[in-house]
Amino acid sequence: MGKVTSNRALGEDFYLMRVEEENNARMGQFYMLRAWETYPVLSRPISVYDADKESVSFLYKVVGKGTELLCQLKEGDEITLDGAHGNGFPSLADKKRIALVGGGVGIAPLYLAAKTYKKENPDCTVNIYLGFSGKTVLTEEFDAVCDKLVVNVGGFVTDDIDPTAYDAIVTCGPTIMMKVLYSKCVKCQAAAPLYVSMENRMACGIGACLVCSCRTANGNRKVCKDGPVFLGSEVFGIE
Numbered sequence: 001m002g003k004v005t006s007n008r009a010l011g012e013d014f015y016l017m018r019v020e021e022e023n024n025a026r027m028g029q030f031y032m033l034r035a036w037e038t039y040p041v042l043s044r045p046i047s048v049y050d051a052d053k054e055s056v057s058f059l060y061k062v063v064g065k066g067t068e069l070l071c072q073l074k075e076g077d078e079i080t081l082d083g084a085h086g087n088g089f090p091s092l093a094d095k096k097r098i099a100l101v102g103g104g105v106g107i108a109p110l111y112l113a114a115k116t117y118k119k120e121n122p123d124c125t126v127n128i129y130l131g132f133s134g135k136t137v138l139t140e141e142f143d144a145v146c147d148k149l150v151v152n153v154g155g156f157v158t159d160d161i162d163p164t165a166y167d168a169i170v171t172c173g174p175t176i177m178m179k180v181l182y183s184k185c186v187k188c189q190a191a192a193p194l195y196v197s198m199e200n201r202m203a204c205g206i207g208a209c210l211v212c213s214c215r216t217a218n219g220n221r222k223v224c225k226d227g228p229v230f231l232g233s234e235v236f237g238i239e
Helices: 065-070 110-120 139-143 175-187 232-236
Strands: 002-011 014-020 030-034 044-047 055-061 078-085 097-103 125-132 148-153 168-172 194-197 213-216 219-222 229-231
Touching (some): 030 055, 055 065, 110 168
Parallel strands (some): 097 168
Antiparallel strands (some): 014 055
16 A cells, blocks of 8 residues: 555646555556545556656556546545556666657656666667657656657657667557557668567456457467567567
8 A cells, every 4th residue: 555645637637646655666567556445346557657665656647437536646645556567678788779669648657767778878878759649748857867859749759760770669659659660660670679568458467367468479468467568579570
């Protein structure tokens, strides 16, 4: 059980919530959040936006009953945190040029990723590409943790990136966006591996219920336990 220390509205139904909770969360992982007793039945999987040993932050968007209840939490309220779950993003300490590409609420895990990659290798270049359909959020915060920030509003953020300019690419967002980015990497024969964070619907968060199963080159995998991060070729290269 954690204690909410802030839950700030950012606009366009985006919220940034910070919870006081001892943790060992890593970039790309997620928690199952719950701030109600019986309804909705399921907890909500939310990516880790930022974390230290004493607190963890979540960037989320109100899209249903569960997130509607989350946005009503105030400072001092208690919330159940189950996690951190998932494999998270891989270490890229040996890479010199890294691109992080996010769309919509999929931008959430990229903040901690940028901070972690710069900490792993202070000499690496980390560029962030963010796509929004409407109002932008947290662009100053993202700009502060990368070497270059590219923001696309109302268009296709995948148009802004040259995959051949990087040694590794990490992405999270709508499936169609990540598919387009994968196809672009293949078309231009980019050498950089593409890591995708899948956002399948989840129920348990621990691999027991199979709700989040996805088809991959290695058979059906559980996004919550085997992922949420996979190589792009593993999930998109089989079609």
